[in-house]
Amino acid sequence: MNIEGFVLTLTKATLGTAAIALFGIIAGLVYKGIDRKLSAHMQARVGPPIRQPFWDVIKLFVKENIVPEHAISWLFNLAPIVALSASIVILLYLPIGGFEPLLSTEGDLILVLYLLIIPSLAMVIGGFASGSPYATVGAQREMVLMMSYEFPLAIAIIAVVWRLAGGIDAPVFSLSTITSYPIWNNVGIIGIIGCIILLVALLLVTPGELSKIPFDAPEAETEIAGGLLVEYSGRNLGMFYLADAVKTIAMSTLLVAIFFPYSISPLLNVSGYLGSVIDFIFYLIKIFLVILVSVTLVRVGVARLKIDQIVATYWVSITLLALIGLVLVMFDRFYMLGGM
Numbered sequence: 001m002n003i004e005g006f007v008l009t010l011t012k013a014t015l016g017t018a019a020i021a022l023f024g025i026i027a028g029l030v031y032k033g034i035d036r037k038l039s040a041h042m043q044a045r046v047g048p049p050i051r052q053p054f055w056d057v058i059k060l061f062v063k064e065n066i067v068p069e070h071a072i073s074w075l076f077n078l079a080p081i082v083a084l085s086a087s088i089v090i091l092l093y094l095p096i097g098g099f100e101p102l103l104s105t106e107g108d109l110i111l112v113l114y115l116l117i118i119p120s121l122a123m124v125i126g127g128f129a130s131g132s133p134y135a136t137v138g139a140q141r142e143m144v145l146m147m148s149y150e151f152p153l154a155i156a157i158i159a160v161v162w163r164l165a166g167g168i169d170a171p172v173f174s175l176s177t178i179t180s181y182p183i184w185n186n187v188g189i190i191g192i193i194g195c196i197i198l199l200v201a202l203l204l205v206t207p208g209e210l211s212k213i214p215f216d217a218p219e220a221e222t223e224i225a226g227g228l229l230v231e232y233s234g235r236n237l238g239m240f241y242l243a244d245a246v247k248t249i250a251m252s253t254l255l256v257a258i259f260f261p262y263s264i265s266p267l268l269n270v271s272g273y274l275g276s277v278i279d280f281i282f283y284l285i286k287i288f289l290v291i292l293v294s295v296t297l298v299r300v301g302v303a304r305l306k307i308d309q310i311v312a313t314y315w316v317s318i319t320l321l322a323l324i325g326l327v328l329v330m331f332d333r334f335y336m337l338g339g340m
Contacts, residue, residue, distance in 0.1 A: 016102045021088045021246075023096070028245025029053040031288065035296050042300045053245070057238050065234030070131035079126030080232070080239035086118035087246035094253045095179050097280035098263050106171035109178070112254060113157065116209065119243050120146050123218075123228045126240075130231035138228035141307050142211070142218035148314035149208035149215075155322040156198045156205070160258055163187060163329045179261035187332050194328025199259050201322040206294035208314065209251055210244065214302040215310050248295070252287040255294075260286050 033050035040047020067073050092103045093112050105111065120142055127139030160183050161172050168186075170177040183195055208215040218228050229240060264282040265275035305313065 013102070017088075017092060020091050020096070020102060024088055024091045024246040024249050025242055027284070027287075028242070028247075028249045029057065031248060031291050032245055034288070035291060035299075038292070038296050039300050042296075053241075057241055060233075060238030060241065061235045063234045065236055066231075068130055068132065068231045071231065072129040072131075075129035076126060076231075077236060079122045079129065080236045080243065083119040083122035083126075083243035084239045084246065086115055086122065087243045087250060090115045090250040091246065091253070093175065094250060095175060095257050095261070096253060097283040098265075098276060099280075101175060104174065104176055107173045108175050109157065109161065109173045112175070113154065116247075116251070117146065117150070119247050120209075120211075122243075123240065126232070127228040132231045134230045135228055138218045138230070142228060144307055145208060145211070145215060145218060145310060148311045149205050149318075152201050152314060152318045152322040153205045153209070155319065155326055156201045157258070159198055159322070159326040159329050160195070162326075163191065163333055175257055179257050182261050183259065187329065188335065189332075190335060191329050191332030194325045194332060195259070197321055197325035197328065199255075201318055201325060202255055202258075203290070203294040204298075204318050204321075205314075206251055206255065206290070207298050208310070210248055210295065212295050213299040214305045216304060217307045217310055248291065249287065252290040252294075255290050256283065256286045 030050065030053075032053040033048070036052065037047045037050055067076055090112055093101050093105075093108045093115075095101050101108070124139045124142050124146075127135035127142070160178070163183060164172045164178065164181060164186060168177070168181050170181070172178070184192065187195060207213070211218060229237060232240060263275075263279045265271065265278050268275075268278065270278055
C-alpha cells in the first residue's frame, strides 16, 4: 500500500470511528430519555422530557471535577475514559442499520464478549480507586454481578454459533456470518423453540449487563449512596453516563444482530439510498423494542433484588433457561442431520 492509500484508509477509519461514536452517544441518550419518559407514564408520572439526558450530560461536563483526597487520582480519572472508549469500540465490531461493521474479524463475536466486560471492570477499578467504603461495597457487588450474568450470556451466544457450525462454510464466530445466515432460517420447529428460550435468556441478561433495576445492586442509592459512582462528579461522572448510554446501544445491537438481522427494504422492493434509510430506521425500531422489553418493562415491573437474589436468579434460573435452549438447539441439529 502506498502513502496515499494508507492516508485514505486512515482517514476513512478515523471518520468512521467518529461517526459511530457520535451515533452511539446521541442514540444512547435519546433512548435513555425515551426509557425514562415511558417508565414515568407506566407509573402514572409525567417524567422528564426526552431531551433531559442531554442536559444532564452538559451539566456534568461544565461542573467541577472533584477527586477524593484519599483516591488513587490517576486510576480514578482513567476509569471513566476506559469505560467510554471500550463501549465505543464495541460498536465498531457490530453491524449498524444494515451497514457492515467498521472492524471485522473471523472471531469478532468472542472479542465483543470480552469487550463488554471492560466498562464494568473500569467501574470496579474506579470504585476501588476512590477510597470510599460505599464505592468498595459497590465494586464488590459489581464483580459478583459480572460473574453471575456472564455464564448464561456465554451459553446463549455459543448455542447460536454451535447451531450454525457445520451447516455453513464460513467463520461462525463472525458477526457478519451470523447476520448473513439468520438462525431462524437454519433450524426446525424444535430449534425455533430453543432459540426463543435463548432470546428470552439474553433479554434477561441485558438489564444485568447494563446494571439496571432489578439488577442494579452495585449502585443502589438507598443502600450504599450510589455505590461505585458515589465519589464521581463533573466530567468523570459524565463519561460514565455516556458509557452507559453507548453500552445500551451496543448490547441491544448485539442482540438484534444475533436474532433479528433482517432488513425490510427487500420486502418493500426498495433499493439504493432510500432502501438504506428505510433499513436504518427499521434498525432503530428494533433496538427500541429490545430496550423496551429488556430494560423499561423489567425496570418498571420488578423491584430491586438483593445481591444474593441476583446471583441465584442468574446462576440458577436464567442459566437453566439458557441450558434448556441449548439442549433444544442441539436436539434440533441432530434431528435434522438424522433426517437428511
